[in-house]
Amino acid sequence: MSSKLSLLAAAFTLTSLLFTGCGGSGDTASTTLDTSVRTTITQQNAPVVAGNTIGAGNGSASTSPGIQSYSLDSAGDGSVALTIGKAALSVIGKESLHQAAAVRGLGKRESGSQQCTGGGSISFDISSGRISITYNNCIESGTTINGHAETLYSQNGDITSTLTNLTIVSSEFDMNFIRATIKVTESGNHLYEKLTGTMVLKTGEYAGSYAYSDFEIDLSGINGSETILTLDGLTKTSCLGGWVDVTTTTPIKNAYDGCPYEGEVQIAGGEGSSLRIVFNSDMSVDLYVDGNTTPLHYDSCMDLPKGCEG
Numbered sequence: 045m046s047s048k049l050s051l052l053a054a055a056f057t058l059t060s061l062l063f064t065g066c067g068g069s070g071d072t073a074s075t076t077l078d079t080s081v082r083t084t085i086t087q088q089n090a091p092v093v094a095g096n097t098i099g100a101g102n103g104s105a106s107t108s109p110g111i112q113s114y115s116l117d118s119a120g121d122g123s124v125a126l127t128i129g130k131a132a133l134s135v136i137g138k139e140s141l142h143q144a145a146a147v148r149g150l151g152k153r154e155s156g157s158q159q160c161t162g163g164g165s166i167s168f169d170i171s172s173g174r175i176s177i178t179y180n181n182c183i184e185s186g187t188t189i190n191g192h193a194e195t196l197y198s199q200n201g202d203i204t205s206t207l208t209n210l211t212i213v214s215s216e217f218d219m220n221f222i223r224a225t226i227k228v229t230e231s232g233n234h235l236y237e238k239l240t241g242t243m244v245l246k247t248g249e250y251a252g253s254y255a256y257s258d259f260e261i262d263l264s265g266i267n268g269s270e271t272i273l274t275l276d277g278l279t280k281t282s283c284l285g286g287w288v289d290v291t292t293t294t295p296i297k298n299a300y301d302g303c304p305y306e307g308e309v310q311i312a313g314g315e316g317s318s319l320r321i322v323f324n325s326d327m328s329v330d331l332y333v334d335g336n337t338t339p340l341h342y343d344s345c346m347d348l349p350k351g352c353e354g
Contacts, residue, residue, distance in 0.1 A: 079278050083288050094329075098309055179193075239256045
């Protein structure tokens with residue numbers, strides 16, 4: 045499996061990657077959101093809708109969402125939460141917790157606390173198929189984590205995490221999961237994630253809130269250098285104000301270091317409005333609003349607006 049796909053797996057599973065393997069079954073408490081208020085898509089706001097739902101900007105997670113490469117080097121609304129992978133990686137490697145997690149298979153229960161290497165602590169409770177962790181100003185590799193995360197492991201290998209008031213602060217970004225439920229399935233070069241919840245992200249040049257309802261990310265690697273991606277579900281950002289419904293009609297294909305060269309995404313807004321996003325073989329992007337046959341054309345995905353810029 046490529047290193048970038050491995051990083052993607054870390055993205056939505058802050059605590060999950062601390063404890064690999066399978067265990068019992070169960071479901072975390074569900075996260076539900078009111079998605080009734082929808083954003084009406086127009087010729088004027090279509091670029092911002094596109095930029096906020098599938099990604100825009102300069103391709104750097106440390107500055108703004110970006111679609112250029114679906115790895116931890118970039119983020120869009122479908123992948124902005126992937127930035128959490130940097131923090132996830134910083135807390136991996138606590139051998140005593142790995143050992144404690146192993147008691148799941150013995151049907152035992154383990155609880156306790158542990159000091160973090162840079163200060164602060166975590167408290168944990170582990171039972172068959174379930175791990176609950178509370179972070180108390182836990183500092184690892186310059187990243188400070190507070191809040192609660194509970195992770196469940198199913199017999200088929202699915203991992204479901206519920207994050208509650210989980211904050212992650214580093215020199216590159218601040219992230220706050222107000223409430224989020226994340227399901228992850230990973231097999232070989234394939235990664236599937238499903239997210240419902242709300243979070244706030246701040247970086248050096250970007251700040252905004254994101255909300256998701258049954259938002260699905262399906263990512264596969266090709267020959268270690270390209271990806272196939274689909275994004276489906278409801279999402280809302282602070283720039284959009286209301287929700288839009290994202291459907292990938294043709295999988296998005298792109299090289300790790302370039303804009304997509306194939307793919308089509310349909311976005312449904314309020315009052316029957318719609319936006320069709322087409323990625324072309326020359327890596328340009330066309331936006332078709334409400335079935336209009338004359339598109340808004342962008343020579344590169346990097347030219348789409350970032351944040352709330354129109």
